Amino acid sequence: MTPIEDAGIGSVVVVGTGLIGTSIALALRQRDVRVFLADRDAGAVRLARELGAGEDWTGEQRADLAVVAVPPQFVAQQLLDLQKRDSARFYTDVASVKALPLAQAAQLGCDLTTYVAGHPLAGRERSGPAAARADLFLGRPWAYCPTDEASPRAVAAVERLISLCGGNAVRVDAAEHDRAVAVVSHAPHVTAAAVAARLAEASETALGLSGQGVRDVTRIAASDPALWTGILEGNALPVAEVLEALVDDLSAAARSLRALAGDGAAMGQVTDLLSRGVRGTGRIPGKHGGPARTYAVVQVLIGDRPGELARLVQAAGETGVNIEDIRLEHATGLELGAAELYVRPEAAEALTHGLRERGWQVPG
CATH class of the missing domain: 3.30.70.260 (ACT domain)
Structure with a gap:
């Protein structure tokens, strides 16, 4: 990581005081960074301020870094507006897709030398500033995707932001990032929603028999649908590819189960899917990013x-x-x-x- 003297992060503007934006602000305040807060929702800014996340941004104060914490489809326009006002020396965002904001920023004529796209892979099923936590990013991966145009000082500033928030910086190409999160985040969310949707019409008997397993599988499905609609729209093709592969596996399992009554060998495909699931679970990194352990x-x-x-x-x-x-x-x-x-x-x-x-x- 670049020393703070080189990165020059003494003040930050956070535009968007939802869960992620407010959590970043709280983490920075604990490190004595001056934080300015902005959001179209005055109530969200007020709550974030009351939580100790920072002070109101009038638009006049110029910061060292601006963090754009808005949905993916609005990142580029917000970036352009900030750059036109010379709001900061450097800029980043926290949207969960990266290729779309970068492409749109280039189309709009944003200054890509001062912008480094980012994405902290941390969150909760709850949203809004009330759910924010200063320790949300501790030890969590934080992807950042510098383009060839990005200046070394802009990259250093974003690396320093990640360090101040306690995240684990992961430098990655934007397109590779989007394919990766489709597998580990976006498609799993849709899958959890599909399972949870079955519960909407489940009998009271079924709900009364529910245990920790169904809670584990469906926990993330409680997140804000409007937020996730924007995320999925921004990463549509990679997510669709993962979901199509899931559908193939599930369809094969369903056919095997239907054939099971007359053919005991049909269970082989189901067993194969379950076994691959065990292998996949075993590849999820364990504590501190090390190899997964069996406890x-x-x-x-x-x-x-x-x-x-x-x-x-x-x-x-x-x-x-x-x-x-x-x-x-x-x-x-x-x-x-x-x-x-x-x-x-x-x-x-x-x-x-x-x-x-x-x-x-x-x-x-």
């Missing part, structure tokens, strides 16, 4: 009361075992749930024994 799961019964999770974490810490991940599953109709503690396989027995000694119910 043991220690399930602990936990009351649905204030402070219970904190007590459990403290008890686990007393055993000397490091908890790699925690997931909660609530029991329908009961003030009781289960906490799933993910640990190294060799530590599972010690954790189980230690928690039972401290009075926790550990099934099995």
Whole structure:
């Protein structure tokens, strides 16, 4: 990363005070960067300001860097407007597609020497400034896509922004970026929505039987449809290609299941799909971006009361075992749930024994 003296990031204008824009502003404020906030929605700016994300931008203050945090289809025009006003020395954006804004910026005649397209791969199913967090980007990949025209100082400024926010900078070509996010983000969102859509007409019996599995699969489907319509429109062809491949796999699985009654061998295609799913899951990077690990799961019964999770974490810490991940599953109709503690396989027995000694119910 370039030192802050070289990058010169002392002030930033954030245009768009939604989840990502406000989270960037909060992260920068923690690093004593002066932040100016702008949005067409005065209420969003006011809330972001009340959260401590920065101060109102009058349009007169010139910043070191301007961050365009608007939907993909509006990035280029917003960039042009900012550059016409000489609002900053350098510019970036946070849209989840990159080829479209870059192409439109070139068509509009934007100054590409001062602009470096970016995309932090972090988010939540909730939107708006109220959902923002200063730590949203910690350890998360943050793609940036310099063109040949981008100046070294513009690139350094964006690298410094990523560093200040705690992100993991990943330099990548714009077209390659869009193909990649189609696989790991955009098509999965559409798929989650398709599964969740089945629940809209599901019976009360089915909903009453739902567990953590369906919650895991559909969690991201709760995101703002209007926001995602813009994202998918901006990356339509790469997403369509991934979805078509998914449809082929699902169609083959459906045909095999229909044929199963008369042909036991038909299950082979389903088994193959499930096996490829396991292999694919195993390729998702693990903690700190390292190789994926296989963890043991220690399930602990936990009351649905204030402070219970904190007590459990403290008890686990007393055993000397490091908890790699925690997931909660609530029991329908009961003030009781289960906490799933993910640990190294060799530590599972010690954790189980230690928690039972401290009075926790550990099934099995």
